[in-house]
Amino acid sequence: MSTTWDARLTALQAHGRLPSVVAGVLQGGELVWTGTVGGSLGDRYRIGSITKTITAVAVLQLRDEGRLALDDPIGSVVPETGYAAASVRELLAHTSGMQSEPVGSWWERSPGVGFATLVAANDGSGAALPPGEFHYSNLGYALLGELVARLRGESWWEVVSARVLAPLGMHRTSYADDAPAAQGWSVDHFAGTLTPEPHHDTVAMAPAGQLWSTVEDLARLGRFLATGHPDVLDVATLREMAAPTSPSYGLGLWLGDVGGRRWVGHPGSMPGFQAGLFVDPASGDGVVALAAATTGLDSRRLPQLLLGEGPAPAAEPWVPTTAVPRLAREVLGLWFWGNTALELRWHQETLQLRGLASGEVTDVFEPHGDSFVGTAGYHRGETLHVVRGDDGVVDHLECATFVYTRAPYAPTLSRRPASR
Numbered sequence: 320m321s322t323t324w325d326a327r328l329t330a331l332q333a334h335g336r337l338p339s340v341v342a343g344v345l346q347g348g349e350l351v352w353t354g355t356v357g358g359s360l361g362d363r364y365r366i367g368s369i370t371k372t373i374t375a376v377a378v379l380q381l382r383d384e385g386r387l388a389l390d391d392p393i394g395s396v397v398p399e400t401g402y403a404a405a406s407v408r409e410l411l412a413h414t415s416g417m418q419s420e421p422v423g424s425w426w427e428r429s430p431g432v433g434f435a436t437l438v439a440a441n442d443g444s445g446a447a448l449p450p451g452e453f454h455y456s457n458l459g460y461a462l463l464g465e466l467v468a469r470l471r472g473e474s475w476w477e478v479v480s481a482r483v484l485a486p487l488g489m490h491r492t493s494y495a496d497d498a499p500a501a502q503g504w505s506v507d508h509f510a511g512t513l514t515p516e517p518h519h520d521t522v523a524m525a526p527a528g529q530l531w532s533t534v535e536d537l538a539r540l541g542r543f544l545a546t547g548h549p550d551v552l553d554v555a556t557l558r559e560m561a562a563p564t565s566p567s568y569g570l571g572l573w574l575g576d577v578g579g580r581r582w583v584g585h586p587g588s589m590p591g592f593q594a595g596l597f598v599d600p601a602s603g604d605g606v607v608a609l610a611a612a613t614t615g616l617d618s619r620r621l622p623q624l625l626l627g628e629g630p631a632p633a634a635e636p637w638v639p640t641t642a643v644p645r646l647a648r649e650v651l652g653l654w655f656w657g658n659t660a661l662e663l664r665w666h667q668e669t670l671q672l673r674g675l676a677s678g679e680v681t682d683v684f685e686p687h688g689d690s691f692v693g694t695a696g697y698h699r700g701e702t703l704h705v706v707r708g709d710d711g712v713v714d715h716l717e718c719a720t721f722v723y724t725r726a727p728y729a730p731t732l733s734r735r736p737a738s739r
Contacts, residue, residue: 321352321354323630323631324342324344324352324354324625325354326631326632326633326634327624327625327627327631327632328340328342328354328355328356328608328625329356329634329635329636330631330632330633330634331608331616331624331625332356332357332610332634332636332637333634333635333636333637334615334634335610335612335614335615335616335617335637336506336511336612336615336637336639337356337357337610337611337612337615337616337637338357338504338506338513338611338612338639339355339356339357339358339359339501339610339611339612340355340356340357340358340608340609340610340611340612340616341353341354341355341358341359341360341362341364341533341534341608341609341610342354342355342534342606342607342608342609342625343534343535343537343538343606343607343608344604344605344606344625344626345538345541345542345598345603345604345605345606345607346602346603346604347602347603347604348541348542348545348546348603348605349542349603350534350535350538353534353535356636357636358501358611359499359501360533360534360535361499361533362499362500362501362533363491363492363493363496363497363499363500363501363531363532363533364500364501364531364532364533364592364594364609364610364611365496365503365518365528365530365531365587365589365591365592365594366528366530366531366532366537366587366592366594366596366609367528367586367587367588367589367592367593367594368457368527368528368585368586368587368588369530369532369537369540369584369585369586369587369594369595369596370460370525370526370527370528370529370530370587371460371526371527371528371571371585372540372544372571372572372584372585372596373479373483373484373530373540374460374463374464374467374475374479374526374527374571375411375463375560375570375571375572376479376483376551376552376560376571377467377475377478377479377482377483378407378411378463378466378467378571379552379556379559379560379570379571380482380483380551380552381467381470381471382407383552383553383556386470387407387466387470388407389406389407389408389411389570390406390407390408391406391407392404392405392406392407393405393406393407393410393462393463393466396465396466396469396470397438397462397465397466397469399438400438400441400443400462401438401441401442401443401444402415402417402441402443402446402459402462403443405417405450405459405462407463407466408564408570409450409459410456410459410460410462410463411463411570411571412453412564412565412568412569412570413453413454413455413456413459413565413568414450414451414452414453414454414564414565415450415454415456415459416446416447416448416449416450416451416452416454417443417445417446417447417454417456417458417459418441418445418446418447418454418456418458419447419454419455419456419457419458420457420458421437421440421441421457421458421461421524422440422441422445423440426457426521426524427519427521427528427589427590428516428517428519428590429519430519430520430522431519431520431521431522431523431524431525432522432523433522433523434461434465434522434523436523437461437523437524441458452565453564453565453566453567453568457524457527457528458524458527460526460527461523461524461525461526461527463526464523464525464526464527465523465526467479467526475525475526476494476525482551483551484536486548486550486551487539487540487543487548487551488536488539489532489536489539489540490536491532491533491535491536492530492531492532492533492536493530493531493532494520494525494529494530494531495518495520495531496518496531497531500531501592501609501611502515502591502611503515503516503518503589503590503591503592503611503612503613504516504591504611504612504613504639505590505591505612505613505614506612506613506614506615506639507640508664509651509652509662509663509664509665510640510643510648510651510664510665511637511639511640511664511665511666512639512640512641512643513639515591516590516591516592516613517590517591518591528587528588528589532594532609533609534607534609537594537596537607537609538605538607540596541584541596541597541598541605541607542598542603542605543557544557544572544583544584544598544600544605545598545599545600545602545603545605546603557600558600560572560583561574561581561583561600569583571585572584572585573585573586573597573619575597575619575622577620577622577623577627578622578623578626578627578628580599580601580602580604580622581599581600581601582597582598582599582605582622583597583598583599583600584596584597584598584605585597586618586619587618588613588618590613591611591612591613592609592610592611592612592613593609593610593612593613593614593615593616593618594607594608594609594610594616594618595607595608595616595618595619595621597619597621597622599622604626606621606622606625606626607621608621608625637667638667640665640666643665644686646686646689646691646705647665647670647686648665649705649713650663650670650705650713650716651663651664651665652725653675653725654716654723654724654725655723655724655725655726655727655728656721656722656723657727657728658727658728659674659676660674660675660676660727661673661674661675661681661723662675668685669683669684669685669694670683670684670685670686670691670703671683671684672684672696672698680695680696681696681697682695682696682697682698682699683695683696684698684703687702689705690702690703690704690705691703691705693718698718698719698721701718701719702718703716703717703718704716704717704718
């Protein structure tokens with residue numbers, strides 16, 4: 320099976336254009352395979368919202384100790400919040416109705432603020448829905464983290480370190496990007512080049528998505544979600560967390576049915592990173608993946624993508640672009656053939672024409688002087704001419720009477736696109 324998993328991981332990396340990805344497979348709660356494309360298994364990656372599951376465990380520990388009830392209002396511990404009436408259960412389940420994100424600058428790409436600043440800026444007026452409906456809220460988990468800190472008399476990080484991570488043996492899970500750690504990247508959609516993403520400390524929002532971890536540590540978390548741990552939570556409480564509060568969520572856990580099995584866990588993302596951890600509690604089977612890319616990893620489909628039936632798709636690893644030729648840079652982006660939207664990407668030293676609706680590659684071109692020559696697709700062997708205006712700026716493209724313009728049916732062109 321390891322060969323199949325390697326092939327599936329390569330296909331996943333290529334399809335998502337992931338600068339690096341590391342992954343693992345659990346069987347019966349044990350990590351039986353690890354793999355990587357472009358990365359190092361020992362590096363820490365940011366796990367984003369998988370942090371929420373760890374925060375939820377810390378909340379359920381307090382409940383099991385009798386320190387709170389899930390139907391208690393958050394205001395009983397954090398009275399200054401504008402969402403004081405929201406219950407602990409609603410915050411865990413994302414059913415409080417509060418907005419998804421805190422007001423202010425985008426917290427994932429901005430330096431974090433302290434809790435007093437956060438709560439003052441979010442007075443309750445930003446509620447998006449009535450209580451009871453599922454509406455994912457990062458802000459809600461900031462409030463839960465503050466609840467944990469106040470009831471324990473320690474910071475949220477000190478609590479989860481001592482009461483969740485240490486007993487589970489997750490010693491390589493850290494608050495920040497302690498070395499060795501992967502750099503997070505954003506991939507330019509058209510050029511395939513990389514831009515480094517910031518690794519900000521999110522401060523008051525940390526309980527929603529701050530942590531960094533490794534494949535082995537997340538495998539330990541996965542095993543715990545399947546079997547429990549006497550020093551963390553017992554199985555009965557974990558089953559309560561996995562009981563649906565909405566079709567796809569429990570209490571700090573995403574739920575999904577794949578291949579006739581119920582999977583529990585959580586996806587995660589932060590600028591430069593995506594992650595996913597899902598296990599089948601009945602068997603202890605599971606999958607974990609960590610990627611250094613802002614987008615491109617379909618985290619919630621990991622059980623299907625890595626463990627699915629059938630042959631592994633054939634793929635060559637994707638390699639980020641280091642340089643784009645000048646002429647190619649000028650023509651990258653959105654184009655129209657009549658009203659049909661297409662895009663031109665630079666990929667593996669070629670220019671690819673893709674249908675925007677289907678995402679399929681229709682033609683491939685290679686540079687040839689001041690033009691491009693088709694090497695695959697309908698236009699194979701034909702020349703893609705770059706037509707410039709009097710000012711020298713690219714105006715449109717022509718290939719075998721096909722005209723590609725930057726706007727649908729551009730009125731400056733009298734000729735009509737040919738039909739295939």
